[in-house]
Amino acid sequence: MSTDFDRKGRKAFDLSGKVVVMVGAGQSPGPGMGNGRAISLLAARHGAEVVAVDLNPTAVKETVEMIVAEGGNAYAIEADVASKDDCQRIFDTAMSTSGRVDGMVYSVATNPPFDFETNSMTVENFNHGINVNMLGCYHCNLFAAQCMERNSGDTAGSIVNISSIASVKNELGLNIGIMPYALGKCGLNHITEIAAVQYAEAGIRVNTLMLGPINSVLANRDSQSLFGLDADEATERHNDVVKLKMGRASVWESAYAALYLLADESRFMTGQQIRLDGGATLVR
Numbered sequence: 567m568s569t570d571f572d573r574k575g576r577k578a579f580d581l582s583g584k585v586v587v588m589v590g591a592g593q594s595p596g597p598g599m600g601n602g603r604a605i606s607l608l609a610a611r612h613g614a615e616v617v618a619v620d621l622n623p624t625a626v627k628e629t630v631e632m633i634v635a636e637g638g639n640a641y642a643i644e645a646d647v648a649s650k651d652d653c654q655r656i657f658d659t660a661m662s663t664s665g666r667v668d669g670m671v672y673s674v675a676t677n678p679p680f681d682f683e684t685n686s687m688t689v690e691n692f693n694h695g696i697n698v699n700m701l702g703c704y705h706c707n708l709f710a711a712q713c714m715e716r717n718s719g720d721t722a723g724s725i726v727n728i729s730s731i732a733s734v735k736n737e738l739g740l741n742i743g744i745m746p747y748a749l750g751k752c753g754l755n756h757i758t759e760i761a762a763v764q765y766a767e768a769g770i771r772v773n774t775l776m777l778g779p780i781n782s783v784l785a786n787r788d789s790q791s792l793f794g795l796d797a798d799e800a801t802e803r804h805n806d807v808v809k810l811k812m813g814r815a816s817v818w819e820s821a822y823a824a825l826y827l828l829a830d831e832s833r834f835m836t837g838q839q840i841r842l843d844g845g846a847t848l849v850r
């Protein structure tokens with residue numbers, strides 16, 4: 567841990583010696599970059615060993631290759647967070663391979679298929695969405711904290727749960743397509759608050775990073791299925807939602823926010839919902 571905050575020339579946001587489990591480190595197929603990949607790259611650039619986890623084996627291996635090509639340290643685990651056993655296996659593997667867990671980022675999401683015309687979704691698809699967006703978050707928070715409790719020192723670990731402004735702002739009304747995502751993210755916000763209280767005494771911090779419109783593969787693809795918008799229309803709509811004149815952000819703005827939350831510089835912060843949304847949820 568490096569807390570010599572007042573030292574001139576100190577390296578900021580140094581994750582050296584820390585092991586960060588990045589759940590959702592691959593990315594949905596398509597051009598561009600996802601938040602999980604960007605956070606993984608940045609954490610590795612700041613010295614962390616990254617345990618890169620994703621359902622998509624090709625994408626997560628690509629992330630690891632990118633980190634290793636830059637001289638960083640990472641390995642991949644293929645896992646489905648809808649399965650409790652897989653969630654347990656992630657942290658068992660991290661402990662047996664790396665010996666410790668200091669950080670965990672839950673950056674997974676899914677929008678299950680639904681019928682846009684009839685506004686209907688099968689119960690199985692709905693439940694799968696909740697399992698991935700919420701229950702997987704619960705399991706990963708639980709198992710991550712069990713690893714972090716074994717660390718010594720005042721700041722035993724940092725958990726960052728990636729949420730969305732869809733959990734506080736509804737533009738689609740009673741549209742079933744967005745429900746497993748929006749409700750799952752509401753649950754994720756709540757899991758953060760409960761876990762923050764539960765683990766504070768153990769020195770484990772838990773925060774929500776709530777994202778607004780970010781230019782990622784997933785956001786562009788799902789704007790089409792949820793809103794019926796093509797890529798240009800989606801960009802225009804996302805830019806409209808953001809109040810800052812810059813329009814929607816890149817994945818790097820979210821990666822730097824996650825880096826701050828993982829690093830010792832944020833060691834007095836827990837249980838918070840950080841809105842990184844360009845003012846999209848501001849009310850006047």
Ligand SMILES: NC(=O)c1ccc[n+]([C@@H]2O[C@H](COP(=O)([O-])OP(=O)(O)OC[C@H]3O[C@@H](n4cnc5c(N)ncnc54)[C@H](O)[C@@H]3O)[C@@H](O)[C@H]2O)c1
Nearest residue numbers: 592593594600601621646647674675730777780782784785
């Ligand atoms: N892009 C945005 O505008 C935006 C806005 C708000 C919140 N977010 C959040 O950011 C996070 C990352 O999303 P992104 O937009 O960067 O997309 P992304 O496609 O890069 O990340 C999602 C990842 O989750 C993985 N995944 C899906 N189901 C899984 C499962 N069952 N088990 C394991 N991994 C699984 C996917 O393979 C993918 O790699 C998500 O939590 C999302 O809700 C994004």
